[in-house]
Amino acid sequence: xxxxxxxxxxxDEAFEMLRNLDDSLLVLEKNPSDDSxxxxxxxxxxxxxxxxxxxxxxxxxxxxxxxxxxxxxxxxGTLKFDPQFIDITFAVGDHVRxxxxxxxxxxxxxxxxQQKLAQNISFLIENLGISNKKREFVxxxxxxxxLSTYHILFNPDDSIIIRCINLSITFHDLFLLGTYxxxxxxxxxxxxxxxIFLTTTASSEDIEDALMFVMDYCKIxxxxxxxxxxxxxxITREEELAQAEKQFKNELTVQSEIxxxxxxxxxxxxxxxxQSTNSLQSTRRINVEASKLDHLMYLVSELVTARxxxxxxxxxxxxxxxxxxxxxxxxxxxxxxxxxxxxxLVSMEEMLSRFQxxxxxxxxxxxxxxxxxxxxxxxxxDKNIIDAIGEPIMHLIRNxxxxxxxxxxxxxxxxxxxxxxxxxxxxxxxxxxxxxxxxDGNGIDMDVVYRKxxxxxxxxxxxxxxxKEIFDLIFQPGFSTATAVTETSGRGVGMDIVWRKIREIRGxxxxxxxxxxxxxxxxxxxxxxxxxxxxxxxxHQTKYAIPIEDVEICGLESHDAILNSQSKxxxxxxxxxxxxxxxSHLLNFSDAPEKEKLIIINKQxxxxxxxxxxxVGEFQAVVKPLGSTFASQEYFSGASIYxxxxxxxxxxxxxLINQLVTIN
Numbered sequence: 072x073x074x075x076x077x078x079x080x081x082x083d084e085a086f087e088m089l090r091n092l093d094d095s096l097l098v099l100e101k102n103p104s105d106d107s108x109x110x111x112x113x114x115x116x117x118x119x120x121x122x123x124x125x126x127x128x129x130x131x132x133x134x135x136x137x138x139x140x141x142x143x144x145x146x147x148g149t150l151k152f153d154p155q156f157i158d159i160t161f162a163v164g165d166h167v168r169x170x171x172x173x174x175x176x177x178x179x180x181x182x183x184x185q186q187k188l189a190q191n192i193s194f195l196i197e198n199l200g201i202s203n204k205k206r207e208f209v210x211x212x213x214x215x216x217x218l219s220t221y222h223i224l225f226n227p228d229d230s231i232i233i234r235c236i237n238l239s240i241t242f243h244d245l246f247l248l249g250t251y252x253x254x255x256x257x258x259x260x261x262x263x264x265x266x267i268f269l270t271t272t273a274s275s276e277d278i279e280d281a282l283m284f285v286m287d288y289c290k291i292x293x294x295x296x297x298x299x300x301x302x303x304x305x306i307t308r309e310e311e312l313a314q315a316e317k318q319f320k321n322e323l324t325v326q327s328e329i330x331x332x333x334x335x336x337x338x339x340x341x342x343x344x345x346q347s348t349n350s351l352q353s354t355r356r357i358n359v360e361a362s363k364l365d366h367l368m369y370l371v372s373e374l375v376t377a378r379x380x381x382x383x384x385x386x387x388x389x390x391x392x393x394x395x396x397x398x399x400x401x402x403x404x405x406x407x408x409x410x411x412x413x414x415x416l417v418s419m420e421e422m423l424s425r426f427q428x429x430x431x432x433x434x435x436x437x438x439x440x441x442x443x444x445x446x447x448x449x450x451x452x453d454k455n456i457i458d459a460i461g462e463p464i465m466h467l468i469r470n471x472x473x474x475x476x477x478x479x480x481x482x483x484x485x486x487x488x489x490x491x492x493x494x495x496x497x498x499x500x501x502x503x504x505x506x507x508x509x510x511d512g513n514g515i516d517m518d519v520v521y522r523k524x525x526x527x528x529x530x531x532x533x534x535x536x537x538x539k540e541i542f543d544l545i546f547q548p549g550f551s552t553a554t555a556v557t558e559t560s561g562r563g564v565g566m567d568i569v570w571r572k573i574r575e576i577r578g579x580x581x582x583x584x585x586x587x588x589x590x591x592x593x594x595x596x597x598x599x600x601x602x603x604x605x606x607x608x609x610x611h612q613t614k615y616a617i618p619i620e621d622v623e624i625c626g627l628e629s630h631d632a633i634l635n636s637q638s639k640x641x642x643x644x645x646x647x648x649x650x651x652x653x654x655s656h657l658l659n660f661s662d663a664p665e666k667e668k669l670i671i672i673n674k675q676x677x678x679x680x681x682x683x684x685x686x687v688g689e690f691q692a693v694v695k696p697l698g699s700t701f702a703s704q705e706y707f708s709g710a711s712i713y714x715x716x717x718x719x720x721x722x723x724x725x726x727l728i729n730q731l732v733t734i735n
Contacts, residue, residue: 383714509591
C-alpha cells in the first residue's frame, strides 16, 4: 500500500471523526451540562491533530492545536463553558474538511480562513486567560472499589514526534485513573523502555482508552488484583495465601482418604477450558471501498443473467439432471444476489447527522427555533440510493424551515410553542422504504399555489385540479411562492430537483398539508434499484418488464371487446378504468391476437390496465441504464438482458399513466 492509499484512509477516517464532532457539538449545544462531550470533542481534535501531522497536513495540526487546549480545560473543569465555543468549533470542523481536499494548501479561501480562525481562537484564549504552560501531574487517590495493579511498558520511537502526539496530555489522562509509579527509563541498544505501574479501579478498556494515541508503543499487563505498593494490603494478602495453603493441604488429605475408600473407578471427562475474558472479539463491521461493492454488483448481475440464459436453454433441451442442476444454481443465484444486495445496504443515520447540522445552521441564520426529531434512523437503503437521496432531502428540510416553520413571535401569536418541530421518519414495508419529512408550521395555501401556477403558465385560469395536482405544481421548474429572493430560497430552484432526483431512482413523492397546521412530504423508495422482481410480458415479439409490486391482478379479454370499448375504458370488477395497449400505443402495430392479456396496475391509488399479447412469467431483472436511443421514451426506466440475449424494457408504471392521460 503506497502513501497515497494510506493518506486516503486517513482522510476517510477524518471525515468520519468530523461527523462525530458535529454530533457531539449538537448534543452539547442542547445540553451544556453534559461533561462527557468535552472529552469526546477533545479526543477527536487530538486524534485529527496527531494524524494530520503524520500525513503532512500541517495547517490542520496548527488550527486544531489551540482548540484542543480549550476542550482539555473544559473536561478538567478548570474552564467554564461558553456557547461561543460551539460556533468556533463548528467553523474549525468545516475548515478542516476543506483542508482535507486542499493538501497543497493553495486555495485562497482556505488560506484566508486559516488566518481568521487562528486569530479568533488566539483572541478567545487570551480573553479566557488560558495558559499552555506545562502542567505538573499529581497522583490522585483512586476511587472506591476493587483495586487492580497494571504494568505498562512504554516503548516510544521517533514516529511519535512525526505524529505530533502530546505525551503530557496522553499520560495525564492515564494518571487521572489512579496512583502510579514510573521507574527510570531503561535503554537496550538504541531502544528506551519506560516502566509504569498503575493501581486503579478502572478496567483495562479504560486504560487503553486513555492511551489510545500511543497504544502502538505500549504493552499493558494486569499483574495483581490489589495494590502491590500498599504494605498493609501485602501483609493481608500473605496471611490469606498462608491460610489458603493450609486449607489446600487439609483438602488434599481428605481427598486422599476418599480415593482410598472408593471402589468404582472415576472416569474423567475433558471439558473445554473457559474462554478467557481477554480474548479478542470478532470484528463485526469492516470498511469496504465503494468500487469493490460496485464490482461485486456487476458480478452478481452477470450471474443472474447467466442463470436466466441457462434456465431458458434447459427448457429447450430437456434433460432431467441438467434441469435439477440449473434449479440449484437458480436458488443459489438468488441467495447470492440477496446477500450481495444486503452488503450494499447502509443506515440512514450517517446521512441524518449532516441534516442535524443543516437544521442548526439554517434555523440560526433565519432566527427560528427548530427541534429536529428523527425516527427510524437505523432504516437501511442501498448505498447508491442513499447518495442520490441526500440532495432532495436537503431541499425538503430547507423548504420546511424557510417556508413552513414560523418565527417565534408568530408561533406565539398562534398559541404554538416557540420552537417548531421538524420531523424525519423512515420505515421499511416490503421492498419499499418510506420517508416522511414534515413540520408543524404554516402549511400550504392551495389558493396561493393555484394563482402562482396560473401566473407562471403551468395551468389555465379556471382549470379544475385535485388537491394532489395543485400540490404537484410545487415541483415544477421555476415555481416559487416566496415574495423575496434570499440566500435560502425564492429563485424557484430546489423542489423541481427533488422531483427529478426521486424519479431518477424510481421513487415517488406526495404532499399532505393543512393551513396553519403543517406540511408533510411523503417519499416512497425501492430498497434497491439494481435487481428487482418483475412480471415479463410480450407484445409483437418485444419484451417488457413490469415491477411486480405494481401489479394487482392479471386477466384476459378479447381484442374486439378492447377495440370497441367506449372512451377507451375497460370494466374491471364493476369499475371503469383506462388502459394502454403496448402493441398499438407503443409499437404502432394494429394486428393483435384474438385474446389479449390484461395486467391491472395499482399505482398511488390510481388503477389502470396494460394490454399485452402474452404473459411470460416472473423475471428477476438486472436493471441497466438506457442509451440515447430511448432518451425520448420517458415511460421506460431501464433495460435488462433476457436469457436468449434479447433486450427487456422496464416499464415506468408512473409515467405510463401520464402517457395514458395524454393519449386519451
